Amino acid sequence: MISLHGVSHTFGNVEALAGIDLEVGEHEFVAVIGRSGCGKSTLLRLIAGLLTPSEGQVLVAGDRVAKPRRDVSFMFQQPALLPWRSVLSNVLLPIEIFGFTRREYRDRAHELLDLVGLGGFEKRLPHELSGGMRQRVSLCRSLIQSPRVMLMDEPFSALDAITRTELSEELQRVQLELPRTVVFVTHSIDEAVLLADRIVVLSPRPGRIHKIVDVDLPRPRALGQVELDQVSRELRGLLAEVTA
Numbered sequence: 001m002i003s004l005h006g007v008s009h010t011f012g013n014v015e016a017l018a019g020i021d022l023e024v025g026e027h028e029f030v031a032v033i034g035r036s037g038c039g040k041s042t043l044l045r046l047i048a049g050l051l052t053p054s055e056g057q058v059l060v061a062g063d064r065v066a067k068p069r070r071d072v073s074f075m076f077q078q079p080a081l082l083p084w085r086s087v088l089s090n091v092l093l094p095i096e097i098f099g100f101t102r103r104e105y106r107d108r109a110h111e112l113l114d115l116v117g118l119g120g121f122e123k124r125l126p127h128e129l130s131g132g133m134r135q136r137v138s139l140c141r142s143l144i145q146s147p148r149v150m151l152m153d154e155p156f157s158a159l160d161a162i163t164r165t166e167l168s169e170e171l172q173r174v175q176l177e178l179p180r181t182v183v184f185v186t187h188s189i190d191e192a193v194l195l196a197d198r199i200v201v202l203s204p205r206p207g208r209i210h211k212i213v214d215v216d217l218p219r220p221r222a223l224g225q226v227e228l229d230q231v232s233r234e235l236r237g238l239l240a241e242v243t244a
């Protein structure tokens with residue numbers, strides 16, 4: 001579904017990413033970890049078509065990415081909801097932006113809100129919600145147009161530890177019910193191991209793929225499971241290797 005061939009990216013004289021080759025299959029969940037500044041967000045922005053690679057090619061569903069696509073959604077660290085719009089209207093925002101008819105997506109919006117435990121909150125305004133609830137709204141908004149690809153840039157990192165755990169478990173459930181192709185950037189090794197089929201470990205700037213770790217464990221997984229801890233240990237070792 002996503003292919004990167006020899007992708008490098010330079011900002012002025014800052015080489016952010018170098019020689020990235022990566023294939024992400026349909027409905028695969030790939031997590032990307034690495035030190036701060038190693039180019040994780042740059043990688044997502046290249047796949048999103050928000051940046052054009054200095055070298056190489058990015059393909060989504062076989063097409064070269066030249067600009068943002070309707071079937072690719074992006075979820076950020078901050079939920080970025082419009083404060084004057086209700087929960088329901090925020091979820092439906094991409095539908096308006098893409099010029100679809102809101103009415104046709106209303107039922108789907110309700111279903112998604114139910115799926116993340118926000119049924120009954122449709123008319124609330126963002127300031128009436130907790131941080132975790134707002135990020136759940138943001139998750140529904142990125143699912144509303146049934147994207148083929150979801151790009152997630154540290155979506156839970158602004159949340160407290162308990163809410164963060166809840167939301168990563170919830171994302172696992174959503175992914176089991178509505179599988180998508182996901183590229184998920186995180187600083188949390190545990191989150192990556194809970195959610196991902198494969199984990200890409202980037203080396204420090206310029207980011208290169210140091211190793212790709214397969215997480216071949218059955219789902220649903222639970223944080224604290226012994227098998228997950230073994231993979232987490234391996235990843236800690238790999239991160240220590242690249243930063244040594």
Ligand SMILES: Nc1ncnc2c1ncn2[C@@H]1O[C@H](COP(=O)(O)OP(=O)(O)OP(=O)(O)O)[C@@H](O)[C@H]1O
Pocket residue numbers: 011012014015016034035036037038039040041042043205
């Ligand atoms: N628009 C930009 N202009 C100039 N330099 C940039 C720009 N965006 C990113 N960079 C630089 O490129 C490098 C990679 O940045 P990027 O945000 O992709 O890293 P990251 O791994 O996502 O970092 P973090 O984990 O801290 O979010 C960094 O050195 C950053 O300073």
